[in-house]
Amino acid sequence: MPLELRGRNVLVLGLGSRQGGVGVARYACAAGANVLVTDLRSAASLAEPLAALADLPIRYTLGEHRAEDVAWADIVVRNPAVPAESPWLALARKLGKPIEMELSLFLRACPAPVVGVTGTKGKTTTTTLLHAMVRRRWPQAVMAGNMGRSALAELDELQSAVPVVLEISSFQIEALDAHHLSPHVAVLTNVSEDHLDRYPTFEEYAQVKARLAAYQRRDDWLVLPADDARLATLTVDSKAQRITFGSDMVPGRFRLWVEEQRFVAGWDGTILDLGPVTALRLPGTHAQRNALAAAGAALALGVAPEDIREALATFHGVRDRLELVATVSGVEYINDTAATAPVAALAALHAYRQRDLVVIAGGSDKRLDLAELAAGLASYAQHVVLLDGSATPRLLEQLQHLRFAHLHGPFGSMDAAVRQAASLAQPGGVVLLSPGCASFGLFRDEFHRGDAFRAAVQQLVRDEGAA
Numbered sequence: 001m002p003l004e005l006r007g008r009n010v011l012v013l014g015l016g017s018r019q020g021g022v023g024v025a026r027y028a029c030a031a032g033a034n035v036l037v038t039d040l041r042s043a044a045s046l047a048e049p050l051a052a053l054a055d056l057p058i059r060y061t062l063g064e065h066r067a068e069d070v071a072w073a074d075i076v077v078r079n080p081a082v083p084a085e086s087p088w089l090a091l092a093r094k095l096g097k098p099i100e101m102e103l104s105l106f107l108r109a110c111p112a113p114v115v116g117v118t119g120t121k122g123k124t125t126t127t128t129l130l131h132a133m134v135r136r137r138w139p140q141a142v143m144a145g146n147m148g149r150s151a152l153a154e155l156d157e158l159q160s161a162v163p164v165v166l167e168i169s170s171f172q173i174e175a176l177d178a179h180h181l182s183p184h185v186a187v188l189t190n191v192s193e194d195h196l197d198r199y200p201t202f203e204e205y206a207q208v209k210a211r212l213a214a215y216q217r218r219d220d221w222l223v224l225p226a227d228d229a230r231l232a233t234l235t236v237d238s239k240a241q242r243i244t245f246g247s248d249m250v251p252g253r254f255r256l257w258v259e260e261q262r263f264v265a266g267w268d269g270t271i272l273d274l275g276p277v278t279a280l281r282l283p284g285t286h287a288q289r290n291a292l293a294a295a296g297a298a299l300a301l302g303v304a305p306e307d308i309r310e311a312l313a314t315f316h317g318v319r320d321r322l323e324l325v326a327t328v329s330g331v332e333y334i335n336d337t338a339a340t341a342p343v344a345a346l347a348a349l350h351a352y353r354q355r356d357l358v359v360i361a362g363g364s365d366k367r368l369d370l371a372e373l374a375a376g377l378a379s380y381a382q383h384v385v386l387l388d389g390s391a392t393p394r395l396l397e398q399l400q401h402l403r404f405a406h407l408h409g410p411f412g413s414m415d416a417a418v419r420q421a422a423s424l425a426q427p428g429g430v431v432l433l434s435p436g437c438a439s440f441g442l443f444r445d446e447f448h449r450g451d452a453f454r455a456a457v458q459q460l461v462r463d464e465g466a467a
Helices: 019-028 047-052 067-072 087-094 102-109 123-137 152-157 172-180 202-213 229-234 285-300 307-314 342-351 370-381 392-401 415-424 446-466
Strands: 011-014 033-037 059-062 073-080 114-118 142-145 165-169 185-187 221-225 240-246 256-259 263-267 270-275 323-328 330-335 357-361 384-389 407-411 428-432
Touching: 011 067, 011 087, 011 407, 019 033, 019 047, 019 102, 019 152, 033 067, 047 202, 059 446, 067 087, 087 256, 102 152, 102 172, 114 123, 114 285, 123 142, 123 165, 123 285, 123 307, 142 152, 172 202, 185 202, 185 285, 202 229, 202 270, 221 229, 221 285, 240 285, 240 415, 263 285, 270 307, 285 307, 323 446, 330 446, 342 357, 342 370, 357 370, 357 415, 370 392, 384 392, 384 415, 407 415, 415 428, 415 446, 428 446
Parallel strands: 011 033, 011 073, 033 059, 114 165, 114 185, 142 165, 185 221, 221 240, 240 256, 330 428, 357 384, 357 428, 384 407
Antiparallel strands: 256 263, 263 270, 323 330
């Protein structure tokens, strides 16, 4: 049941820049609430989301949070970027204020079955591919969540029989756990070290990811890797029906794997052919695993194998994830800015390991171990071009320790980094932006970093045309 907001004072703690805060504010206003938005950033830095709310009777406190605003509120809606240990949330709890997030409001109000996809890497690709499969059966199916699309903004478009596909971050799972909420289908793509600037240990981060499935019932579904013992242990108490992907060696009624270069499902005693691996146009074995995870969730929802095959064959990938921006002078420029953790960058390096590779890496620090990233760069890259950032000195030190000689930078702009990479790349080779680090400092976020890469590459295209 939707949370009753009419006549209540709703404090949106953190507007943010990725539509979630805008969606919460609009939803609360439409529900008849008195809405106050507070954010540490200035009006100038929030110009776009503020413009999206300009038609609504909302009050703002910008550049600071205030105790009197928390005291005023009947309900606090926390932006996922606000950590659980925030003193403002501590004050709200002390004052007995209910604390929500966008997704806890959404799951209460949503009339349709919800699929939630999470994982350290592969979330957006798996979510988008799953949505493509679901739309083969339900063309009106909605996709939203941790990809810059507000789930609450889509409520009016939903139909009770049509599934909703959500990408869900660990930060968002915190709210679902607090309110004992889980989706009908939970997909865990993988879990590896990330966000140690937010969580004190990897184990705590992994536990949060697994909590997506904590409140599922016996008629729900849990999709997870067949070969991940940690996730298997963390979800051992889940009541949902299990679907495993990646190996046919793990027993179970519902399994997906690759056999003789074909996607295959063992589904309650029946073998289903889901098409050739070559139909998937995305490089890397990690892309195949994402496809298996998406197919498992689609089968659980009742999507036909032929619709899954068609979706796999027509899927072109996702912006900012191994995205081919352009080919210039015989060199492919690949934007993988969403690789904000070493494990994601390593997957990209492995996908292009047989090409002459110039990698743009480095950025801001999330307290992650960079040793494996450095080893992967030393093994697969001919040159590494470093972006400036708080994690870059550690990455540079690791590469120097491995006696990797072809280091360039750090550079203080994407344009300079791309031009250096272009001067090093050989025809038939690849310039790969796959930083393995966060983006803050030089860029607002990883998507701003991707925009900067695209702009720099397009300038190379123009320069080539003018030559």
